[in-house]
Amino acid sequence: MNRRYVLVVDDEPNMRRVLEIMLGAAGYAVFSAANGREALALLRSAPVDLLITDLRMPEMDGIELLRQMRADGIDAPVIMITAHGTVETAVAAMKFGASDYILRPFDIDALELVIARVLHEAQLARQNTFLREELNRGWDAFVGAGxxxxxxxxxxxxxxxxxxxxxxxxxxxxxxxxxxxxxxxxxxxxxxxxxxxxxxxxxxxxxxxxxxxxxxxxxxxxxxxxxxxxxxxxxxxxxxxxxxxxxxxxxxxxxxxxxxxxxxxxxxxxxxxxxxxxxxxxxxxxxxxxxxxxxxxxxxxxxxxxxxxLPPLRERRADIADLVKHFIAKHRARADISNAVSAEVLARLGAYAWPGNVRELENMVERALVLCGAGPLRAEHFPIDVEAVIVASSLAAPLGPLLPAVEALETGMIERALLESGGNKPKAAALLQISERTLWYKLKKYLN
Ligand SMILES: Nc1ncnc2c1ncn2[C@@H]1O[C@H](COP(=O)(O)OP(=O)(O)OP(=O)(O)O)[C@@H](O)[C@H]1O
Ligand SMILES: [Mg+2]
The missing domain is CATH 3.40.50.300 (P-loop containing nucleotide triphosphate hydrolases)
Incomplete structure (x- = not known):
């Protein structure tokens, strides 16, 4: 069990002394301050798991101390000690963010119970923040059925x-x-x-x-x-x-x-x-x-x-269409943007080498959603430099004979165009921006 650090603030020296002894005996590391100013100085320089403060003190009272420490970004839990008859003020203190209060006179068992509970709750709260941050980082489902x-x-x-x-x-x-x-x-x-x-x-x-x-x-x-x-x-x-x-x-x-x-x-x-x-x-x-x-x-x-x-995206291009849909749905700010994209867009994305893989694709979709403004998503919103496509592919290829590498690139793109167009050759030719005749010629050359 970790040793917990408790800071006791009270203007009466006897009260401080008693709390120091009792809490020390209960296993806490205790230090104390005689007023709010001292307490704040200590809080800024030492690690404190819990603050126990008298509510009524000259100069700075417990509520003002609480307010100032929160303003300083110190979020240690606070327990207020208050005399009978000032329960209303204690409740006000809790509205300011105190965790609990205890009425004077109290016995040490009651105080220990309150301390244990407050420390436990503070720890749970910390864990919950951690859990929530974890969840908010968005565990998305995997997309891609290839x-x-x-x-x-x-x-x-x-x-x-x-x-x-x-x-x-x-x-x-x-x-x-x-x-x-x-x-x-x-x-x-x-x-x-x-x-x-x-x-x-x-x-x-x-x-x-x-x-x-x-x-x-x-x-x-x-x-x-x-x-x-x-x-x-x-x-x-x-x-x-x-x-x-x-x-x-x-x-x-x-x-x-x-x-x-x-x-x-x-x-x-x-x-x-x-x-x-x-x-x-x-x-x-x-x-x-x-x-x-x-x-x-x-x-x-x-x-x-x-x-x-995990395979790189360029080796599972069939998943690109589903991923694009998924990321449009994830990032679109306007409900009227459809997550269906044109064949032209897909052809463009399918030709790219994607060195940054799915993350790069996600970023590109996010950017496209900004670029398209009030209109629909179009190919020009996915600015892939055609030069970059070729450069990227040639960088990926080992230096050696040029013609087989060019052939490999050509066949790859033709296959994808055919896949994209559902085997429709005029459409495939349009995707590749070549004539049907040229496509027919290349098909004959490479794919038989
Ligand atoms: N198959 C997938 N389906 C949906 N989203 C995915 C898929 N693969 C990756 N992503 C998304 O792409 C982004 C990058 O994924 P992740 O952070 O897991 O990559 P990584 O391999 O850890 O990358 P790095 O090596 O750069 O850290 C995340 O936003 C993730 O949600
Ligand atoms: Mg990572």
Missing amino acids: TAMQAVYELIRQMAATKASVMISGETGTGKELAARAIHNASSRAGKLFVPINCAAIPADILEAELFGYEKGAFTGAVKERIGKFELANEGTIFLDELTEMPMPLQTKLLRILQDSTLERLGGNRRVELDLRVIAATNRNPREAVRDGYLREDLYYRLNVFPIA
């Missing part, structure tokens, strides 16, 4: 039923985080926290403290103990995004956690039991990451029990 994604959905279903670690790989924007959340939400841990942490976004020295938590005094600046992401995710799921960017020594510690299911906070020697599901993600190829020294081999084997590789 065979490549069907295989992914099946894996997610299978994995959700187990506790096994999962390694998700895929280029940027392919939906790795979406997949991780889907596994968590479909698992028996869905009611517990899904805790994401991006190993690439946090400096190495801070990352360790973030993951493992620390005891008070573990290092300069550790004025108060803090639980880490692993402990926060206990009984839930931790999502280690960009795992290959985690420094090697930390990867070693992670492996130990996976093996022992226990953890030690930094600067401590207590072992905390953990029941964790670990999902890791990387946009490197995991095997190459091992070869190139970005990922410990034993960690790779440990996590790769269930690998999921």
Whole structure:
């Protein structure tokens, strides 16, 4: 159990003394202030889990203290102590955001009960905010019915039923985080926290403290103990995004956690039991990451029990139409915008290489919805540079003989045009902006 810090504010020295002794004996770390000014100075410099203040004090009363600390952005819960006969004022204090009040004289058991309840509620409130933020980040359903994604959905279903670690790989924007959340939400841990942490976004020295938590005094600046992401995710799921960017020594510690299911906070020697599901993600190829020294081999084997590789969007172009519809519905501000788009738009989107994958497509749809103003969505609202299409494809192709590469590009685009037009050749030719005759000639050349 974490030691809680309680600040007692009372202008009577005897009362402060009594509370210090009683609360100290009950296991709280107590410090005290003789007036509102001192209290505010302490609140600004020290971590306080709970403030207990006398309501009636000279200079600044309890309500004014409460108002000023809230104005300072300090959200520690507050309990007001008040004499008989001023219950009305105590109720007013609660309207200002005090958590509870207690009438004088009181006995220590009653006070302890109130303290325990207020601290518990504050912790629940914190967890709820976290949960709500998680939900608001929008767990969307996966969209795309192509065979490549069907295989992914099946894996997610299978994995959700187990506790096994999962390694998700895929280029940027392919939906790795979406997949991780889907596994968590479909698992028996869905009611517990899904805790994401991006190993690439946090400096190495801070990352360790973030993951493992620390005891008070573990290092300069550790004025108060803090639980880490692993402990926060206990009984839930931790999502280690960009795992290959985690420094090697930390990867070693992670492996130990996976093996022992226990953890030690930094600067401590207590072992905390953990029941964790670990999902890791990387946009490197995991095997190459091992070869190139970005990922410990034993960690790779440990996590790769269930690998999921998310295919890049350019390899599942059949899903583009559904994704576009989905993102129009998700982002349209006007109800009159239909989520049906023209064949011309789809042809344009289908020809692009999508280096940023689904995220890039989503961004483009969002932008198109702004660009179209008050009118309908048209092809020009999806500004894909035709040059960029060709450049992107040629960059993707290894340097070598030109003609086979051009042929591959041509056949690919012709196939898509035919798919798009339902096999209707005049329509396909129009999509490709070539004559029917040219299309006929190319079909004969490539597709027989
Ligand atoms: N199949 C899909 N259906 C619907 N939305 C998707 C799909 N795949 C990805 N998205 C959406 O695309 C965006 C990017 O997905 P996500 O953040 O999961 O990608 P990522 O692989 O984690 O990318 P990065 O490597 O850049 O972190 C999100 O808004 C997500 O909701
Ligand atoms: Mg991501």
